[in-house]
Amino acid sequence: EVQLVESGGGLVQPGGSLRLSCAASGFIFSSHWMSWVRQAPGKGLEWVANIKQDESEKYYVDSVKGRFTISRDNARNSLYLQMNSLRAEDTAVYYCARISRRDGYNDGFDYWGQGTLVTVSS
Amino acid sequence: DIVMTQSPDSLAVSLGERATINCKSSQSLLYSPNNKNYLAWYQQKPGQPPKLLIFWASTRESGVPDRFSGSGSGTDFTLTISSLQAEDVAVYYCQQYFNTPLYNFGQGTKLEIK
Numbered sequence: 001e002v003q004l005v006e007s008g009g010g011l012v013q014p015g016g017s018l019r020l021s022c023a024a025s026g027f028i029f030s031s032h033w034m035s036w037v038r039q040a041p042g043k044g045l046e047w048v049a050n051i052k053q054d055e056s057e058k059y060y061v062d063s064v065k066g067r068f069t070i071s072r073d074n075a076r077n078s079l080y081l082q083m084n085s086l087r088a089e090d091t092a093v094y095y096c097a098r099i100s101r102r103d104g105y106n107d108g109f110d111y112w113g114q115g116t117l118v119t120v121s122s
Numbered sequence: 123d124i125v126m127t128q129s130p131d132s133l134a135v136s137l138g139e140r141a142t143i144n145c146k147s148s149q150s151l152l153y154s155p156n157n158k159n160y161l162a163w164y165q166q167k168p169g170q171p172p173k174l175l176i177f178w179a180s181t182r183e184s185g186v187p188d189r190f191s192g193s194g195s196g197t198d199f200t201l202t203i204s205s206l207q208a209e210d211v212a213v214y215y216c217q218q219y220f221n222t223p224l225y226n227f228g229q230g231t232k233l234e235i236k
Contacts, residue, residue, distance in 0.1 A: 033223065037172075045164075045172060045215055047225040059223045095171055106222055107178060108162035112171035 002026040002111045004096045009116030016086050016120070022079040022096030022113055030054075030074040033099040033106055036081050038092035039115075046092075049081065050099070064090075086120045093117050124148050124218050128228035134236040141203040143231045145216035150196045151179070153220065160220035163192055163201045166230075167212045175214075176201065203233075211235060 008020040020036070036048040049070040050059045058070050069082040079096055093115040100110035125148040135141040151160045159179035164172040174183045176192035179199055189204045203210055216228040 035225070044213075044230040045166075045217075045227040047227065050223045050225070052223075057223065061224075100174070100177070102177075105156075105158075107160070107219055108164075108174045108217060109172070110174050110183065112173075115171055 002098070004098065004111055004113035006094065006096050006113045006116040009094065009118045011119045011121065012086055013122050014087060014120055017082070017084045018086065018118060020081040020083065020094055020096075020116060020118070024077045024079065024096075024098070027098070027111075029072075029077040032101060034072060034079045035097045035099055035109060036070060036079075037095045037097055037109070037112075038090075038118075039095070040089075040092040043092075048094070051079070083118070086118075088120050091118060091120050123224070124151075124221050124226050126216055126218055126226050126228040128214075128216060128231045130231060131229070132232040132234065134234045135203075135206045136236045137208065138205050139236075141206050141210070141233055143201045143214050143216075143233070145194075145199045145201070145228050147197045147199075147218055147220075149220075151199075151218050151220040152196050159195050159199070160218060160222070161192075161194075161199050162217045162219065163190075164215045164217065164227075165210075165212045166215065172215065206233075206235070208235065 005023045051070045067085045071080045095115045096113040097109035098111040129144045161179040163176040166172040180192040213230045
């Protein structure tokens with residue numbers, strides 16, 4: 001059974017840092033692109049970042065470029081999101097998601113974790 | 123950037139009736155070499171993470187009831203629930219992956235029971 005379990009969320013002051021983790025199991029982690037998606041309270045979904053299987057490619061939504069860093073450790077089946085210079089507008093539930101790969105193409109996000117809440121407030 | 127716009131923002135449908143949610147992209151999601159539309163639909167119930175329902179615009183994910191169907195091509199897409207059940211109350215999102223590895227979601231459509 002595929003499982004994604006996020007951790008590391010919490011309350012942080014504006015300008016602070018936080019590191020999120022996502023522990024993956026039940027599939028070959030090193031075979032999939034992985035992603036972080038966030039959802040502000042009462043709002044819609046926002047894609048945050050993607051990382052290729054071998055970390056050779058990383059992509060970010062404009063609003064987090066230069067502040068957030070996505071990384072992974074395939075030996076530990078883990079995905080990470082280092083968040084620096086946090087702002088109030090970064091307050092959200094952060095989900096880890098697996099990008100599906102079928103017939104040689106990446107498509108949607110077929111597995112999601114339960115999410116971890118990040119609150120940026122003084 | 124590809125902008126995804128859903129309509130309506132909210133929808134109330136009677137049990138057993140048809141529910142239709144629309145999604146429009148700011149540019150075509152049809153990739154001619156493989157004739158696939160790079161669009162997915164998700165369902166998110168309160169307090170839960172999103173669940174993938176449909177990919178390639180019209181292919182149901184394994185385990186998704188056949189009352190859910192996706193249609194459309196190019197820039198205009200539709201998610202249809204043929205006979206609404208109580209457990210279908212949720213927010214539904216479309217998502218483009220034509221511009222991968224950059225992804226965009228629509229703003230969501232809240233579906234309720236009338």
